[in-house]
Amino acid sequence: VRNTTIGVFDSGFGGLTVLKALLEVIPDAEYLYFGDTARLPYGSKSVETVARYAREAARFLEQQGAELLVIACNTATALALEQIRQAASVKVLGVIEPGAQRASAASQSRKVVVVGTEATISSHAYQKALAAVQIESREKACPLLVPLVEEGWVEHAVTEQVARIYLDEAFCDGFSSADVLLLGCTHYPLLKPILHRVVPENVTLVDSAESVALAALNLMVSGTSNAEPGQLDGVKTLGVRLSDPSHLRFFVTDSVEKFRRLGTRFLGQEIRDITHVDLKE
Amino acid sequence: VRNTTIGVFDSGFGGLTVLKALLEVIPDAEYLYFGDTARLPYGSKSVETVARYAREAARFLEQQGAELLVIACNTATALALEQIRQAASVKVLGVIEPGAQRASAASQSRKVVVVGTEATISSHAYQKALAAVQIESREKACPLLVPLVEEGWVEHAVTEQVARIYLDEAFCDGFSSADVLLLGCTHYPLLKPILHRVVPENVTLVDSAESVALAALNLMVSGTSNAEPGQLDGVKTLGVRLSDPSHLRFFVTDSVEKFRRLGTRFLGQEIRDITHVDLKE
Numbered sequence: 001v002r003n004t005t006i007g008v009f010d011s012g013f014g015g016l017t018v019l020k021a022l023l024e025v026i027p028d029a030e031y032l033y034f035g036d037t038a039r040l041p042y043g044s045k046s047v048e049t050v051a052r053y054a055r056e057a058a059r060f061l062e063q064q065g066a067e068l069l070v071i072a073c074n075t076a077t078a079l080a081l082e083q084i085r086q087a088a089s090v091k092v093l094g095v096i097e098p099g100a101q102r103a104s105a106a107s108q109s110r111k112v113v114v115v116g117t118e119a120t121i122s123s124h125a126y127q128k129a130l131a132a133v134q135i136e137s138r139e140k141a142c143p144l145l146v147p148l149v150e151e152g153w154v155e156h157a158v159t160e161q162v163a164r165i166y167l168d169e170a171f172c173d174g175f176s177s178a179d180v181l182l183l184g185c186t187h188y189p190l191l192k193p194i195l196h197r198v199v200p201e202n203v204t205l206v207d208s209a210e211s212v213a214l215a216a217l218n219l220m221v222s223g224t225s226n227a228e229p230g231q232l233d234g235v236k237t238l239g240v241r242l243s244d245p246s247h248l249r250f251f252v253t254d255s256v257e258k259f260r261r262l263g264t265r266f267l268g269q270e271i272r273d274i275t276h277v278d279l280k281e
Numbered sequence: 282v283r284n285t286t287i288g289v290f291d292s293g294f295g296g297l298t299v300l301k302a303l304l305e306v307i308p309d310a311e312y313l314y315f316g317d318t319a320r321l322p323y324g325s326k327s328v329e330t331v332a333r334y335a336r337e338a339a340r341f342l343e344q345q346g347a348e349l350l351v352i353a354c355n356t357a358t359a360l361a362l363e364q365i366r367q368a369a370s371v372k373v374l375g376v377i378e379p380g381a382q383r384a385s386a387a388s389q390s391r392k393v394v395v396v397g398t399e400a401t402i403s404s405h406a407y408q409k410a411l412a413a414v415q416i417e418s419r420e421k422a423c424p425l426l427v428p429l430v431e432e433g434w435v436e437h438a439v440t441e442q443v444a445r446i447y448l449d450e451a452f453c454d455g456f457s458s459a460d461v462l463l464l465g466c467t468h469y470p471l472l473k474p475i476l477h478r479v480v481p482e483n484v485t486l487v488d489s490a491e492s493v494a495l496a497a498l499n500l501m502v503s504g505t506s507n508a509e510p511g512q513l514d515g516v517k518t519l520g521v522r523l524s525d526p527s528h529l530r531f532f533v534t535d536s537v538e539k540f541r542r543l544g545t546r547f548l549g550q551e552i553r554d555i556t557h558v559d560l561k562e
Binding site: 037040150161 | 318319320321325326327330424425427428429431432434439442443446534535536539
């Protein structure tokens with residue numbers, strides 16, 4: 001595990017919650033983070049466009065030395081995981097399958113509500129992944145939650161009201177008995193306190209950022225990303241530590257300064273080594 | 282005026298409110314609309330990135346036959362108007378100067394509040410344009426309003442609450458006497474009913490979409506975009522008519538189907554002739 005170089009790819013900042021989770025469970029790896037900030041958000045774009053951007057990013061991270069790719073973007077995973085795998089020569093891990101497996105482990109009622117961007121939800125990638133583990137799901141697009149997080153309103157009454165509108169529409173009819181809310185967007189972990197307040201009391205929040213980090217550890221240790229729940233729980237107790245920043249390198253397609261400023265909020269620690277890159281289409 | 286080909290450029294859908302205003306005042310022109318939907322929004326991107334995208338779009342519209350370019354995107358105007366003018370061989374009109382002139386004509390107190398995206402506001406382009414016509418301005422970034430419009434919540438209680446939070450912070454201290462709200466974003470005309478409700482009663486809403494359309498007419502008729510207010514008022518009474526769709530051609534960098542669906546809301550009429558284009562960086 002030590003000194004393995006892990007490439008993490010996202011359309012922008014949200015993937016930093018995945019990097020944060022990776023640093024908790026695999027603190028000794030080297031990390032390359034690519035944020036395609038000039039072309040974000042992917043959540044409102046078509047499958048062709050997202051797939052093209054994602055292939056370019058994967059190629060870039062491999063050129064920089066990544067030995068494992070983590071697609072820390074739900075939209076890119078939902079729309080283009082197979083295309084990225086075909087284009088890459090290293091192992092590629094997406095956020096959706098690990099999230100679905102964790103949701104399955106957490107659900108008694110076998111009914112799960114999934115929230116995400118318009119593109120992620122329209123792809124029905126979570127619905128398919130959950131159906132494969134015998135979970136019935138209701139998918140709900142929540143396009144306002146990302147802008148609210150980026151505005152910094154993570155504990156704001158307006159955000160709670162918006163979340164309540166979205167989730168009341170989801171936890172009803174056949175899904176009032178759903179007992180898991182699967183966060184299918186890497187911005188949403190910042191909204192956990194609000195989301196806890198607006199869902200029914202017995203609902204467990206499953207965070208795809210945590211799930212993919214644990215799947216990455218499992219892949220590196222055992223060669224499979226299908227972790228058993230007990231195994232993952234053990235790993236979780238490792239807890240947080242601030243990582244040596246020399247193990248972290250960041251590449252962004254838009255302003256370095258803006259990434260430094262906004263990114264800190266998502267990663268929970270200072271972001272230092274940022275390089276601006278231009279990807280030719 | 283008849284048969285002149287006008288190229289209208291925007292990062293996405295918002296510029297359709299400018300096209301709508303243009304169709305009202307110059308109904309006989311031919312229109313080419315370029316929406317850079319694969320790379321929207323520009324509002325959160327850096328000046329270098331926006332300038333590069335805007336130059337590419339301008340070049341494309343000229344190649345398609347545009348004889349006049351209207352930059353229907355506040356962010357692109359704020360960040361890159363001069364760069365676009367240098368790259369173009371036809372006349373180029375931005376939204377900001379016409380908006381500032383209309384605001385000046387409407388203001389008694391000589392104090393104006395400007396709202397727009399983060400990038401537009403950070404550029405202080407409106408502040409400079411308003412200072413040039415002896416108007417003191419307060420600029421307020423309202424990053425949540427575009428996502429709220431795109432969610433379709435144009436008459437929603439949440440949107441009114443968000444607008445009230447933003448505008449209460451603007452119409453205070455030295456600016457409680459401001460008597461014009463300048464809409465420095467082409468999405469905002471759809472929020473006029475809500476904005477009217479949340480600003481002080483005596484405040485006039487000035488719409489940069491309308492302003493640039495009138496400036497374009499003036500440029501074509503008299504060779505200058507500096508219209509006198511009386512002249513513009515006469516033009517305004519021409520009113521709306523549905524345009525012959527054969528005079529409208531649309532080019533987008535992302536999904537044609539999504540543009541047709543969302544765009545209709547902004548243009549107020551059906552959108553037919555849409556072509557997908559790829560701009561190489």
